Every structure is written in C-alpha cells, then in structure tokens.
Amino acid sequence: xxxxxxxxxxxxxxxxxxxxxxxxxxxxxxxxxxxxxxxxxxxxxxxxxxxxxxxxxxxxxxxxxxxxxxxxxxxxxxxxxxxxxxxxxxxxxxxxxxxxxxxxxxxxxxxxxxxxxxxxxxxxxxxxxxxxxxxxxxxxxxxxxxxxxxxxxxxxxxxxxxxxxxxxxxxxxxxxxxxxxxxxxxxxxxxxxxxxxxxxxxxxxxxxxxxxxxxxxxxxxxxxxxxxxxxxxxxxxxxxxxxxxxxxxxxxxxxxxxxxxxxxxxxxxxxxxxxxxxxxxxxxxxxxxxxxxxxxxxxxxxxxxxxxxxxxxxxxxxxxxxxxxxxxxxxxxxxxxxxxxxxxxxxxxxxxxxxxxxxxxxxxxxxxxxxxxxxxxxxxxxxxxxxxxxxxxxxxxxxxxxxxxxxxxxxxxxxxxxxxxxxxxxxxxxxxxxxxxxxxxxxxxxxxxxxxxxxxxxxxxxxxxxxxxxxxx
Amino acid sequence: xxxxxxxxxxxxxxxxxxxxxxxxxxxxxxxxxxxxxxxxxxxxxxxxxxxxxxxxxxxxxxxxxxxxxxxxxxxxxxxxxxxxxxxxxxxxxxxxxxxxxxxxxxxxxxxxxxxxxxxxxxxxxxxxxxxxxxxxxxxxxxxxxxxxxxxxxxxxxxxxxxxxxxxxxxxxxxxxxxxxxxxxxxxxxxxxxxxxxxxxxxxxxxxxxxxxxxxxxxxxxxxxxxxxxxxxxxxxxxxxxxxxxxxxxxxxxxxxxxxxxxxxxxxxxxxxxxxxxxxxxxxxxxxxxxxxxxxxxxxxxxxxxxxxxxxxxxxxxxxxxxxxxxxxxxxxxxxxxxxxxxxxxxxxxxxxxxxxxxxxxxxxxxxxxxxxxxxxxxxxxxxxxxxxxxxxxxxxxxxxxxxxxxxxxxxxxxxxxxxxxxxxxxxxxxxxxxxxxxxxxxxxxxxxxxxxxxxxxxxxxxxxxxxxxxxxx
Numbered sequence: 042x043x044x045x046x047x048x049x050x051x052x053x054x055x056x057x058x059x060x061x062x063x064x065x066x067x068x069x070x071x072x073x074x075x076x077x078x079x080x081x082x083x084x085x086x087x088x089x090x091x092x093x094x095x096x097x098x099x100x101x102x103x104x105x106x107x108x109x110x111x112x113x114x115x116x117x118x119x120x121x122x123x124x125x126x127x128x129x130x131x132x133x134x135x136x137x138x139x140x141x142x143x144x145x146x147x148x149x150x151x152x153x154x155x156x157x158x159x160x161x162x163x164x165x166x167x168x169x170x171x172x173x174x175x176x177x178x179x180x181x182x183x184x185x186x187x188x189x190x191x192x193x194x195x196x197x198x199x200x201x202x203x204x205x206x207x208x209x210x211x212x213x214x215x216x217x218x219x220x221x222x223x224x225x226x227x228x229x230x231x232x233x234x235x236x237x238x239x240x241x242x243x244x245x246x247x248x249x250x251x252x253x254x255x256x257x258x259x260x261x262x263x264x265x266x267x268x269x270x271x272x273x274x275x276x277x278x279x280x281x282x283x284x285x286x287x288x289x290x291x292x293x294x295x296x297x298x299x300x301x302x303x304x305x306x307x308x309x310x311x312x313x314x315x316x317x318x319x320x321x322x323x324x325x326x327x328x329x330x331x332x333x334x335x336x337x338x339x340x341x342x343x344x345x346x347x348x349x350x351x352x353x354x355x356x357x358x359x360x361x362x363x364x365x366x367x368x369x370x371x372x373x374x375x376x377x378x379x380x381x382x383x384x385x386x387x388x389x390x391x392x393x394x395x396x397x398x399x400x401x402x403x404x405x406x407x408x409x410x411x412x413x414x415x416x417x418x419x420x421x422x423x424x425x426x427x428x429x430x431x432x433x434x435x436x437x438x439x440x441x442x443x444x445x446x447x448x449x450x451x452x453x454x455x456x457x458x459x460x461x462x463x464x465x466x467x468x469x470x471x472x473x474x475x476x477x478x479x480x481x482x483x484x485x486x487x488x489x490x491x492x493x494x495x496x497x498x499x500x501x502x503x504x505x506x507x508x509x510x511x512x513x514x
Numbered sequence: 515x516x517x518x519x520x521x522x523x524x525x526x527x528x529x530x531x532x533x534x535x536x537x538x539x540x541x542x543x544x545x546x547x548x549x550x551x552x553x554x555x556x557x558x559x560x561x562x563x564x565x566x567x568x569x570x571x572x573x574x575x576x577x578x579x580x581x582x583x584x585x586x587x588x589x590x591x592x593x594x595x596x597x598x599x600x601x602x603x604x605x606x607x608x609x610x611x612x613x614x615x616x617x618x619x620x621x622x623x624x625x626x627x628x629x630x631x632x633x634x635x636x637x638x639x640x641x642x643x644x645x646x647x648x649x650x651x652x653x654x655x656x657x658x659x660x661x662x663x664x665x666x667x668x669x670x671x672x673x674x675x676x677x678x679x680x681x682x683x684x685x686x687x688x689x690x691x692x693x694x695x696x697x698x699x700x701x702x703x704x705x706x707x708x709x710x711x712x713x714x715x716x717x718x719x720x721x722x723x724x725x726x727x728x729x730x731x732x733x734x735x736x737x738x739x740x741x742x743x744x745x746x747x748x749x750x751x752x753x754x755x756x757x758x759x760x761x762x763x764x765x766x767x768x769x770x771x772x773x774x775x776x777x778x779x780x781x782x783x784x785x786x787x788x789x790x791x792x793x794x795x796x797x798x799x800x801x802x803x804x805x806x807x808x809x810x811x812x813x814x815x816x817x818x819x820x821x822x823x824x825x826x827x828x829x830x831x832x833x834x835x836x837x838x839x840x841x842x843x844x845x846x847x848x849x850x851x852x853x854x855x856x857x858x859x860x861x862x863x864x865x866x867x868x869x870x871x872x873x874x875x876x877x878x879x880x881x882x883x884x885x886x887x888x889x890x891x892x893x894x895x896x897x898x899x900x901x902x903x904x905x906x907x908x909x910x911x912x913x914x915x916x917x918x919x920x921x922x923x924x925x926x927x928x929x930x931x932x933x934x935x936x937x938x939x940x941x942x943x944x945x946x947x948x949x950x951x952x953x954x955x956x957x958x959x960x961x962x963x964x965x966x967x968x969x970x971x972x973x974x975x976x977x978x979x980x981x982x983x984x985x986x987x
Contacts, residue, residue, distance in 0.1 A: 154869065154871065155766075156762055156766070156869075156870065156871035157869040157870055157871045158765065158766065159869070198711055199710075199711040199715070200711070201709060201711075205709060209686075210709050210711075212715060212718065213682075213686060222961065226957060228955075228956070228957050228958040228961065229955065229956075229958060230955075230958060231936070231955070232931070232934055232935055232936045232954060233869050233934040233935075234867040234868055234869055234899075234900055234901075234934065234935045234936045234939065235867070235869070235870070235899050235900055235901075236674060236678060236683050236867055236899050236901060236936075236939050236940065237672075237867060237936035237938065237939060238671055238672035238673070238674075238683075238722050238938050238939065238940050238941060238942045238943075239936045239937055239938050239942075239943060239947070239950075239951050239954055239955065240722070240943055240951050240955065240959065240962050240980050240981070241719060241722065241723055241961075241962045241965060241980075242672070242685060242715075242718045242719060242721065242722050243955075243958055243961060243962070245685065245715045245718030245719070246714060246715060246718070246719055246965075248715065249711050249713070249714065249715050250714055265768065266766055266767060266768040268768070289629055292631065293628075293629070293631065293739055294739060295738065295739040295741070297770075333812075335808075335812065336809065336812070339806075339808065339809070394707040394708070394709055394710060395707055396627065396629075396630040396632070396706050396707055396708070397629065397630055397708070398627065398629035398630045426707075426708050426709050427707055427708055428707075428708075428709060458705070461705055461706040461707065462705055462706075462707045463704070463705045463707045463709075463710035463712045464712055465710065465711050465712050466707065466709050466710060466711065467709065467711050468711060469711045469712075470711075470712060470713055474712070477712075478712050478713050481705060481712055482701075482702065482703075482704070482712065482713065482716075483701070483702075484699060484701050485701040485702060485703060485716055486713065488695065488701065488714075488716060488969060489713050489714045489716070491968040491969055492714060492719075492965055492968060492969070494968065495964040495965060495967065495968035496961060496964055496965070507713050507714070508713070
C-alpha cells in the first residue's frame with residue numbers, strides 16, 4: 042500500500058544542478074523552479090504525500106520535448122510528464138526529484154479527419170476542450186474518466202470511466218502516438234489506419250505505461266458520431282446482488298448501454314444530501330442509452346423488463362437534456378458528495394475491477410468490511426465492466442486511521458484478486474498500487490522491468506512508478 | 515519484398531543435434547523428424563518458399579511447452595509455434611532450422627464463463643471448433659479471418675477478418691494470455707477482468723508478436739451473444755468510389771454493420787464463375803447486420819437509403835439463413851474463385867489497410883496498376899476498416915513474373931503508406947513484409963528490436979520474423 046511505500050529515492054544532485062542551469066538558460070521564463078510551481082506540480086487529488094520536482098518546464102512543441110529529454114538524458118535526471126494533475130495514485134510525484142514536463146501549453150487539436158472518425162491532438166488537450174472543438178463536426182470523443190483530464194494523462198494511465206462499457210477504454214480508442222524516447226528522438230507507434238498487424242503493438246505498450254517509457258508528444262484518437270438521441274434514467278434495486286444481476290443480463294443480451302453505473306446505499310445518501318435530491322437510498326443503477334429515438338426507446342424498454350425481473354423499481358427514462366444533465370451531474374459529483382459526508386477527513390479513492398459475475402460478491406463483501414470497521418466509504422462503480430471505486434474517508438494525521446485505511450485497501454485488493462480481478466480497472470498503479478501489481482501478476486512484472494530497462498536504461502522516465510527496479514527508483 | 519528476402523539464417527548445428535536427441539528421448543512418438551512432418555510444418559498458403567524445421571513436437575500441455583522451451587533454450591535452438599499453418603507471410607518457416615511446436619493436440623476449451631462472456635482455450639482450438647463448443651451457451655466468438663485458423667495463431671498474428679468492423683480484431687478480444695517465456699517459466703499477462711490499468715499491457719504486446727517473444731499456452735477471449743436475428747444482402751455500385759462513399763457514410767452514421775465487404779469487378783466475375791452466381795460484375799458490397807428483428811430491419815433500411823444516395827442498385831436484405839449462407843460462402847470462397855481464374859498460376863495474397871477516406875483512391879489506383887501491368891489480381895476488402903486484399907496470380911517458376919509481382923507489391927505498399935495506411939491490416943509481417951515495416955515505422959522498429967532482445971536475448975523464439983536483428987535471424 043502506498044502511504045508507507047512513498048519514500049524519497051536516490052537523487053542525482055549533481056545532474057539536477059546542471060540541468061536546472063541549462064534549462065533556465067534555454068527556456069527562460071518557461072522554466073520555473075519556484076516553490077509554488079513545484080508544489081502545484083506534485084499536488085494531485087491523490088491521498089499520497091507530495092514529492093516535489095526540482096523544476097517545471099512549460100513545453101510548447103515536440104521540439105521542446107526533444108530538447109528537454111536530451112538535456113535530462115545527458116545528465117541522468119528524471120522527467121515526470123504533467124497533464125492536469127488529476128491522477129490518483131501518485132503518478133506525478135518526483136521521488137528522485139527531477140523535471141516536471143507541463144503540457145498545458147501543448148494543447149492544440151492538430152488535425153480533425155472527420156471522414157475517418159479520428160483526430161490528432163497534443164497531450165495537453167483536455168477531454169472537455171476536445172469535445173468543444175469537435176462539436177461542429179458532429180463527432181465526439183467518448184472516454185470520460187470524470188475529471189477534465191488531459192488526453193496525454195488519460196493515455197498514460199489507460200483511463201476509462203462511465204462510457205467504457207460501450208466505447209471501451211483508452212486502449213481501444215488510441216490509434217497511434219508520437220513519443221520521444223530515451224535518446225531524444227521522436228518515433229511514431231503506428232499509422233492512422235483503423236487496424237494494423239504490423240509488428241509489436243507499440244501503441245498499446247505506451248498506453249498505460251504511465252510516462253515510464255518515453256514522453257508522448259501527440260495522440261491520434263478514434264471518434265464517434267454524436268448520438269441522435271440520448272436517453273437516461275435511474276433504477277433502484279432491493280439489493281446490490283439484484284442490481285448486479287440486472288447488469289449481467291443487460292450485458293448478456295447485448296443491449297448497447299452507453300453507461301450503467303452502480304451507486305450503493307451510502308453513495309445514494311451522500312448524493313441526495315449533496316445535490317438536494319430525493320432518490321431512494323438503495324443500491325441504484327444510473328443508465329444512459331445512445332442511439333436514435335427508436336433504438337433508445339427500445340433499449341430502455343428492454344432494460345425496464347430486466348429491471349422488473351430482478352425486483353427493480355419501475356424504470357422510466359428521459360430524453361430531456363436538462364433532467365439527464367441533473368442526473369449525471371449528481372453522479373459526477375459523487376466524489377465531492379462523499380467528501381461532504383465528513384468534511385474534516387481526507388479521501389482515499391481506490392478502484393478494483395472483477396469479472397462481472399463476481400461484482401455483487403465483491404461489493405457486498407466490501408460493504409461488510411466497511412460496516413465492520415465503521416468506515417464512511419461510499420461505493421460507486423462502472424458496473425458493466427465490473428469496475429468499482431471506494432472512497433474511504435480517513436484522517437491522514439492519525440497514524441491509526443492511516444493504518445486502518447491501508448489495511449482496508451489491502452483486503453479490498455486481495456478480495457478482488459481472489460475473484461479473478463485486477464488491482465486497478467482505471468486508476469493505474471503509480472506509487473500506490475505497486476505491491477498489489479506484484480500480487481496480481483507475479484513474475485510477469487519482471488517482463489515489464491525488462492522492457493523498462495531496455496527502453497529506458499538510465500531510468501529517467503518517471504522513475505519509482507508501477508514497479509521498483511533493482512537499482513534505483 | 516519477401517521472395518528475395520527469404521534466405522536461410524545461421525543454423526546452430528550442434529545445438530540442434532543435441533535437442534533432437536533429447537526431445538526424441540523425452541517425447542518418443544510425439545516428436546517427429548521425418549520429411550513428411552517437416553514438410554507439412556513449413557507448408558503454408560504463403561507464396562514464400564518453404565524452410566523446414568528439423569523436427570516437430572506435438573505438445574499436449576503447458577508443461578510440455580515448458581520442457582521444450584527449456585531444452586531449446588539450453589541449446590539455443592529456435593522454436594516455431596504451429597497452429598494450422600494458414601498464415602500468409604511465412605510465419606511458420608524455419609530459416610535457422612529448429613523445432614516446430616505443433617498445437618493441434620492442445621485443443622481443449624478449458625473454461626466457459628457464460629455470465630462474464632469469456633472463455634479460456636488452449637492455442638490449438640480452431641475458431642470453428644470453438645463456436646461449435648459454445649453453441650449451447652448462446653454465445654459466440656466473432657473473429658473470422660476466413661481460414662479455420664487456430665486461436666493461438668490468430669492471437670499471434672493479430673488476426674481480424676470480416677466481422678472486425680463491428681467486433682474489433684484479436685487485440686480487442688483477447689483478455690489475457692499465459693505464455694512460456696525464454697527461461698521456461700509460464701507467466702500470466704492479465705487477470706480475467708474486462709479491463710485493467712495494472713502496468714504495461716503485456717497482453718497486447720504478445721498479441722501480434724508472431725511467436726517472437728514467447729510461446730502462448732492459453733488464451734482468454736471475450737465472447738458475444740449470438741444475435742437474435744442476422745440479416746444479409748448484396749448491393750452493386752457504379753464505381754469503387756461510390757461503394758466506398760456508401761461505406762464511409764454507414765460508418766459515420768454509426769450503423770453497427772457486422773460485415774461490410776467490398777468486392778471489385780474482377781472479384782465478382784471470379785465469384786460468379788466459381789460459385790455459379792449471376793451477380794452484376796460491378797464493385798459490390800456484401801453486408802451483414804446483427805441484432806433483433808427490429809434493429810436488423812432498421813439498419814438495413816438505413817443502409818438502403820445510403821446506397822441509393824450513391825447510385826447503388828436497390829438493396830434488399832434477407833433473414834433467410836440458407837440464402838445468407840450462399841452469399842457468404844461465395845465471399846469466403848473468393849480466394850479459390852480467384853485462383854480458378856488461372857489454375858496454372860500461383861497466388862500471392864497480400865493486404866494493406868488505409869484510413870477509410872483513402873480506401874477508394876487506394877483501390878482505384880491499385881486497379882489501374884493491375885490493368886497497366888496486365889495482372890489477374892482480384893480485390894476484396896473489409897471496407898469498413900479500410901483493409902483490402904489483392905490476390906496476384908503469377909508464375910513462381912518464371913523469374914520475370916516473380917519480379918513483376920514483387921514490384922507490384924512494393925508499389926501497393928508504398929501507395930498505402932503514403933495515404934497514412936499500414937503495410938498489413940491483418941496478415942502480419944512474417945518474412946514477407948519486413949522491408950515494408952521498416953518503411954512504415956522507421957526508428958520505431960528499433961524499439962521492437964530492443965523489446966525482442968530484452969525478452970529473448972538468444973533469439974530462439976521464431977527468429978527471422980518481423981524484423982532482422984543485427985546478429986542473426
């Protein structure tokens with residue numbers, strides 16, 4: 042578990058000193074070493090303690106990135122790519138110090154290929170910005186991890202979110218990348234064609250590699266047509282098991298739900314209180330359907346029958362945009378609603394993902410663990426994928442409370458792994474889940490280490506993330 | 515281009531001699547070194563000259579695979595995994611000699627998880643066998659590369675085929691693998707959960723690695739519900755451009771076609787002649803829709819409007835299984851129909867894939883090249899993906915004809931690459947496309963080499979495929 046694992050690594054003081062001098066000279070005001078900049082670039086929504094970089098470079102082009110990589114490589118100084126800082130497992134911490142590469146000024150949409158349903162963007166483009174810029178084309182980018190994250194960060198952490206049940210995750214929606222590798226050259230992982238069997242899948246290797254293999258400089262994404270109609274609705278169930286059974290049948294019947302989210306009793310209570318709603322405080326599914334007037338009505342009717350079969354409340358859906366937005370706003374505010382249950386405490390957001398047949402078991406056992414230990418810890422999940430989040434409210438100043446939270450997370454992960462699940466469906470490993478990755482994949486992590494060492498022999502790309510190497514990091 | 519590149523590599527005679535002795539002693543009749551076995555395991559539907567392995571081992575378990583890998587690794591002898599031998603680019607050739615690992619006896623379906631829509635299989639299971647064994651569950655595995663290939667081979671070459679426009683390729687449908695690595699240990703690349711962001715995507719790294727990084731011992735696949743209704747139909751267009759425009763609009767409108775295949779004029783002539791049909795000998799789309807009675811009718815009607823807009827003949831679809839089977843049988847027999855145009859000649863089947871906006875240009879320019887050079891070379895394509903095949907009929911005994919065919923393939927690949935395409939959408943690189951991979955991805959191929967060297971330092975896993983290494987292969 043992360044809190045105790047986050048220790049400072051080995052700092053290359055001499056190299057760092059030289060790099061600070063060179064970057065200041067080359068980039069002037071675009072390179073910042075002041076405390077405020079350094080604080081901001083280690084501060085995330087993570088529960089993990091911040092570890093500050095030594096400086097922050099605001100890159101504006103792939104050539105800038107190449108220059109920075111060459112300078113840092115020459116002096117063996119770590120680089121930590123920074124998008125918006127919304128990662129949750131300490132991805133942007135700098136345990137060995139080094140340079141934070143801020144992409145907020147590399148935020149251009151470079152190319153929209155409407156006929157091919159793809160787009161090329163710089164890493165600093167955020168998902169909301171992208172969808173705003175796409176609006177006139179009738180296309181949209183569906184991946185929605187909640188936060189208005191950068192596309193670069195979403196790529197690096199293999200993000201997904203509420204729409205993944207229909208549109209897949211970042212792994213399914215990135216067609217190609219350009220990446221600056223350890224020698225400072227830029228490579229392209231694939232062409233723009235929708236599929237390819239040309240050699241190793243370098244695109245998928247970089248998606249989810251959390252900045253540890255190179256620095257992404259552009260991303261080619263698949264797009265979708267904006268649905269003609271969107272319908273949404275809410276349905277409460279007598280138990281988590283009943284809700285999950287409804288989800289399984291929905292998936293098995295091939296109903297192409299766009300979103301099917303599970304909120305547990307405590308989460309519903311938090312949302313009601315925070316958003317001034319009056320939903321039943323029972324396990325509840327939030328749904329969304331994308332299609333035409335006809336297909337949305339059809340899908341909704343099919344789901345309605347399934348819900349009835351498993352004792353769900355009567356399900357009605359709305360195509361009214363305002364009502365739908367209110368519904369999804371409540372869902373998207375789940376994090377803040379949960380935090381509001383105990384504003385004096387910290388929040389530790391963690392996720393696991395299990396085969397959907399085990400989702401009910403995993404959530405119910407987790408709820409029992411929460412109750413037994415008296416935690417405030419609402420659960421919300423991307424039920425169609427078997428992925429759920431627990432937000433544990435705890436006091437990070439109280440060592441006992443920290444230890445209790447750590448033990449809870451360890452039990453949650455062991456439970457998910459025993460059910461054939463993974464220690465993270467979408468947050469990534471970062472610093473927080475390194476020990477669970479070892480538990481999950483065992484010797485396979487050694488293959489990851491071999492790949493890392495072969496592509497980044499000096500361990501300069503985001504060291505200390507995903508796995509520990511023998512030497513440093 | 516492949517024909518001239520297929521040269522024998524460096525044979526480790528001493529090691530091979532030792533391994534032959536050890537495997538004979540350990541495996542008895544399950545290890546064969548007779549000419550007929552060796553011939554059969556280098557013979558593929560490829561146009562490339564055969565390069566025989568020194569022996570063939572019929573493995574029956576992952577433990578067998580581990581033993582074989584340990585023996586071969588100890589003596590630095592190549593291993594070439596063999597499924598059904600249907601690969602097209604020389605993947606199963608043994609340029610440095612070595613041991614063919616035949617998976618035909620590792621053909622068990624190990625685990626069906628109907629609620630989770632997944633299945634665990636051994637590599638020797640063929641796709642038709644799998645769908646037969648799945649029938650009672652109401653589920654099916656959609657990837658259909660034409661040949662009744664093995665799941666292991668399809669995984670290794672990142673296969674796709676006619677259904678990919680709706681269901682994706684092998685990269686999208688493999689959840690997890692077990693693989694025996696160079697030290698003879700078996701690793702698992704991922705858990706069975708539908709998504710994960712736990713570390714590097716080793717699953718996708720092995721999918722499409724063509725046996726060069728390890729030996730796959732089991733594959734966990736995603737499944738789909740068998741559609742309630744399947745509808746199919748055929749629609750002729752006045753030009754390739756018109757047919758492609760109809761495809762683009764179909765994709766853009768988000769009509770979830772299950773198959774949308776383009777056959778050019780020469781291919782239609784071949785199919786008519788071979789299958790005794792009387793379709794118009796014009797560029798033609800073959801379509802299939804999966805869904806319910808209602809949605810199939812709806813999709814078909816939507817497509818019908820699109821077809822009319824681009825001058826297509828009136829489109830009617832059928833839900834009659836027999837009529838539909840006749841239609842798709844003609845499509846699946848396209849290869850043999852084409853060969854029958856000139857039974858005395860050889861066939862060179864090659865594929866490229868371009869962004870769909872460029873598909874019409876690429877096909878039309880390729881047809882002009884075919885006409886200019888007087889080739890018999892029908893074209894058939896997975897139009898929804900921008901992927902198409904050319905079957906060049908040529909005389910492999912005539913050096914001039916071989917050179918002409920090679921030049922044609924080189925021009926085809928250069929054309930596709932210039933349009934943002936890839937040198938192979940689904941056949942893989944093997945031996946035949948190594949030079950085009952270099953043209954396509956340049957320095958990125960060096961990353962592949964680094965990964966190969968880090969996971970297989972002695973180059974014992976299917977050497978001489980995908981790229982040349984500096985030392986051998």
